[in-house]
Amino acid sequence: MALRKPRVGVFGGAFDPPHNAHVAMAQAALDHLDLSALRIFPTGQAWHKDRPLSAPEHRLAMSHLAFDDLPRTSVDAREILRAGPTYTLDTLRELQQELPDAQLVLIMGADQANALHRWHGWEEVLSIAIISVAYRALATGSDGQFDPSSLPPVPPGAHFEKLQLPPMDISATDIRARATRGEDLRQLVPPAVARYIEQHHLYRSA
Numbered sequence: 750m751a752l753r754k755p756r757v758g759v760f761g762g763a764f765d766p767p768h769n770a771h772v773a774m775a776q777a778a779l780d781h782l783d784l785s786a787l788r789i790f791p792t793g794q795a796w797h798k799d800r801p802l803s804a805p806e807h808r809l810a811m812s813h814l815a816f817d818d819l820p821r822t823s824v825d826a827r828e829i830l831r832a833g834p835t836y837t838l839d840t841l842r843e844l845q846q847e848l849p850d851a852q853l854v855l856i857m858g859a860d861q862a863n864a865l866h867r868w869h870g871w872e873e874v875l876s877i878a879i880i881s882v883a884y885r886a887l888a889t890g891s892d893g894q895f896d897p898s899s900l901p902p903v904p905p906g907a908h909f910e911k912l913q914l915p916p917m918d919i920s921a922t923d924i925r926a927r928a929t930r931g932e933d934l935r936q937l938v939p940p941a942v943a944r945y946i947e948q949h950h951l952y953r954s955a
């Protein structure tokens with residue numbers, strides 16, 4: 750009988766800031782995806798976002814505060830340290846070299862999965878990693894689901910899995926706006942992240 754490869758979760762994001770839905774996704778991945786390890790990748794330069802991200806050292810520090818207590822989980826700073834735009838494909842290629850025996854499982858919300866065909870080298874991304882997608886409804890009218898048939902034809906062997914996550918109406922955009930208005934963030938981000946935002950006066954101006 751063929752032995753199943755150990756599965757390593759890959760979860761990237763701007764994490765500006767990391768919030769309770771991100772932590773719930775990571776926990777759901779650990780609970781349901783049979784992962785031997787989960788790696789968290791704060792984005793370096795988000796070429797696909799039209800606003801500048803907060804300083805990488807803040808997003809990295811907050812990612813540690815948000816994720817370090819989860820079992821089998823580590824925050825990996827390589828995308829922040831890498832020069833140039835952040836492409837997930839570069840990270841997957843590096844991990845493939847470092848962990849040749851692992852099956853990589855790339856975790857994302859449905860908003861990103863529905864845009865996957867706009868990612869740099871998206872077909873190669875699909876040939877390297879299983880894509881695990883969590884429900885995410887956005888205000889733009891999407892129903893929150895991911896439908897692989899909405900993508901252009903995917904390469905043979907591409908594989909999608911559903912990540913069970915109850916709908917969580919939380920976004921970093923909304924949290925930054927609340928912080929600018931001086932609102933309490935403690936229901937939306939882990940307590941240590943809320944303290945960090947306060948101590949470092951993050952998101953005070955829009």
Ligand SMILES: Nc1ncnc2c1ncn2[C@@H]1O[C@H](COP(=O)(O)OP(=O)(O)OP(=O)(O)O)[C@@H](O)[C@H]1O
Nearest residue numbers: 762763764770857858861884885917919920921922
């Ligand atoms: N509430 C949520 N439900 C499901 N997935 C989510 C949710 N929030 C974020 N994600 C997923 O987490 C990953 C990282 O998201 P990101 O750091 O950009 O947070 P965000 O809340 O989408 O930020 P922003 O509002 O600034 O765009 C993406 O794959 C995104 O789809």
Ligand SMILES: O=C(O)c1ccc[n+]([C@@H]2O[C@H](COP(=O)([O-])O)[C@@H](O)[C@H]2O)c1
Nearest residue numbers: 761762763792797835836837838868869
């Ligand atoms: O590689 C790409 O071209 C690419 C395009 C869009 C998003 N991503 C990655 O997807 C992850 C989630 O993106 P975001 O914008 O929701 O934070 C994060 O790790 C991004 O670097 C990657």
